[in-house]
Amino acid sequence: MDLITLAEVSGNLSTIGYGLAAIGPGIGIGIVFGKAIESTARQPELGGRIQTLMWLGFGLIEILALLGFIAFFIMK
Amino acid sequence: MIGVSGVGISLAAGSFQVPSVDEFMPPEILFQGTPFALNRIIIVRLIATVVLLLMLGITAARAKLIPGRWQGAIEWLIEFIRDNIVYQVMGELRGKQYVPMITTLFMTIFVFNLCGIIPGLNIAATATITMPLLFALWAFAQYWVAAVKGKGLGKFLKDELLPAGVPWPIYIILVPMQLLDIVLIRPFSLTIRLFANMISGHILVALCFAATQFFLIDAANKAFIGLGAVTFVAGFVMTLFEAFVAAIQAFIFATLSAVYINLSYPE
Amino acid sequence: MRTEAAGGIQLFLPETYDLVWSAIVLVIIAVFFYKFFLPKFQSVFDERAKKIEGGIANAEKTQKEADEAKRKYEEQLNTARVEASKIRDDARSEASHIIGDARTKAEGEAAQITANAQRSLQTQQQQAMVKLRGEVGTLATALAGKILGSKLADNSVQSTMLDQMIDDLSGDDR
Numbered sequence: 001m002d003l004i005t006l007a008e009v010s011g012n013l014s015t016i017g018y019g020l021a022a023i024g025p026g027i028g029i030g031i032v033f034g035k036a037i038e039s040t041a042r043q044p045e046l047g048g049r050i051q052t053l054m055w056l057g058f059g060l061i062e063i064l065a066l067l068g069f070i071a072f073f074i075m076k
Numbered sequence: 077m078i079g080v081s082g083v084g085i086s087l088a089a090g091s092f093q094v095p096s097v098d099e100f101m102p103p104e105i106l107f108q109g110t111p112f113a114l115n116r117i118i119i120v121r122l123i124a125t126v127v128l129l130l131m132l133g134i135t136a137a138r139a140k141l142i143p144g145r146w147q148g149a150i151e152w153l154i155e156f157i158r159d160n161i162v163y164q165v166m167g168e169l170r171g172k173q174y175v176p177m178i179t180t181l182f183m184t185i186f187v188f189n190l191c192g193i194i195p196g197l198n199i200a201a202t203a204t205i206t207m208p209l210l211f212a213l214w215a216f217a218q219y220w221v222a223a224v225k226g227k228g229l230g231k232f233l234k235d236e237l238l239p240a241g242v243p244w245p246i247y248i249i250l251v252p253m254q255l256l257d258i259v260l261i262r263p264f265s266l267t268i269r270l271f272a273n274m275i276s277g278h279i280l281v282a283l284c285f286a287a288t289q290f291f292l293i294d295a296a297n298k299a300f301i302g303l304g305a306v307t308f309v310a311g312f313v314m315t316l317f318e319a320f321v322a323a324i325q326a327f328i329f330a331t332l333s334a335v336y337i338n339l340s341y342p343e
Numbered sequence: 344m345r346t347e348a349a350g351g352i353q354l355f356l357p358e359t360y361d362l363v364w365s366a367i368v369l370v371i372i373a374v375f376f377y378k379f380f381l382p383k384f385q386s387v388f389d390e391r392a393k394k395i396e397g398g399i400a401n402a403e404k405t406q407k408e409a410d411e412a413k414r415k416y417e418e419q420l421n422t423a424r425v426e427a428s429k430i431r432d433d434a435r436s437e438a439s440h441i442i443g444d445a446r447t448k449a450e451g452e453a454a455q456i457t458a459n460a461q462r463s464l465q466t467q468q469q470q471a472m473v474k475l476r477g478e479v480g481t482l483a484t485a486l487a488g489k490i491l492g493s494k495l496a497d498n499s500v501q502s503t504m505l506d507q508m509i510d511d512l513s514g515d516d517r
Binding site: 097100101104107110111112113114115117118121122125128129132133136137139140141150151154175176177179180183184204205206207209210211214275 | 353354355356357358360362363366368369371373375376377380381383384388391394
């Protein structure tokens with residue numbers, strides 16, 4: 001360690017990258033579930049259909065977070 | 077996992093066994109070097125297959141008109157997959173021929189995922205890329221076959237690549253994107269979703285229990301015992317969460333396969 | 344993290360033996376589901392549906408039969424009621440007939456008896472009258488002869504007087 005180095009952070013930038021990549025999907029999943037709850041409250045009789053669509057949307061958004069996750073493994 | 081290992085090293089130079097991706101590439105145990113080599117995950121997969129076949133086979137062989145509790149549960153699952161996944165997405169007429177496929181996908185993925193939290197197996201049988209990839213390729217093949225049979229290949233490609241009601245300059249961007257979508261993104265998103273979920277779930281659970289062991293037993297500083305309790309509870313919760321994820325992933329995989337196949341048919 | 348080099352991209356590259364085993368497993372499970380598991384449960388579902396439908400059909404049949412029986416019973420009851428009332432009416436009319444007959448017969452008989460009695464009474468009366476006339480005549484003649492003696496021996500006077508007397512008598516009688 002040099003004398004000039006005052007603080008050292010060890011680790012991999014991919015970790016931070018994954019953290020950043022998870023922000024968008026996090027917001028997205030929040031919106032998906034929130035909207036699903038809202039629509040179920042408005043139209044309770046469509047609950048089953050809405051739930052299916054909700055999980056579909058969840059799956060599509062989740063893949064974004066998971067891409068960040070695998071990028072973390074690949075890039076390290 | 078570097079970040080975590082960094083923390084571990086800073087706490088004590090002891091043996092904090094950080095779970096790593098190496099667990100998903102276990103060494104070959106039997107028949108090394110041949111196409112039939114066995115490693116830990118494949119053995120888990122074989123065990124899961126045998127258990128699945130035995131469990132459902134015995135249930136089916138003993139199936140009675142008046143169902144018992146166990147048979148009732150299995151029947152509920154079958155009807156759930158049929159009615160809530162296949163028929164809801166495709167409609168009864170079209171969905172009929174895909175019921176066995178979707179049921180196979182759902183049940184297999186569900187049981188294989190559950191292996192991840194069963195003590196003794198402790199790793200999901202779907203935790204190598206191959207298994208999800210095969211499932212996805214099956215769905216991929218089915219929706220291309222359905223496209224050729226249902227719409228005809230030309231019509232299918234036209235509908236997918238050149239959706240109506242879009243101004244033509246957009247097509248320059250849209251066509252390659254859509255092509256990429258139907259050829260690559262659909263199967264690979266299916267694969268990656270399942271696979272990455274299993275990896276992350278396993279790592280989370282393993283991390284929690286590894287930390288528990290480190291804090292409670294290995295750590296020199298006994299001040300961390302409280303933290304160990306926290307990580308133990310977290311591991312417990314994560315285990316339950318993994319059971320939930322196992323079911324959800326099976327459901328999403330089955331539903332998305334059904335949706336992709338349905339997209340290949342005319343409305 | 345010692346074997347970092349082994350990580351990364353390799354995680355996403357399928358191994359040959361992995362592919363082989365996955366395919367074997369998947370094919371076995373798929374065959375199991377396609378050929379055994381789902382057809383078996385489908386047959387169980389079908390059988391159950393058939394049984395339930397059969398039960399419903401049976402119940403419907405029984406219901407229909409019961410309705411039929413009830414209808415028949417009510418019909419029978421109705422006809423019986425009608426018949427009974429008819430019989431009653433018949434009986435009543437017959438009874439009135441019989442009574443009427445009996446009455447007319449009795450009346451006739453009574454009238455006949457009365458007539459007979461009257462007739463016999465009349466004949467007796469006439470007989471008695473004739474006899475009386477004879478006797479009274481003789482008696483009176485004898486009595487008058489005795490009283491008047493031979494004065495009245497004249498026949499013509501005698502018969503005139505007698506007739507006069509009898510006429511008076513019967514006139515009183517009437």
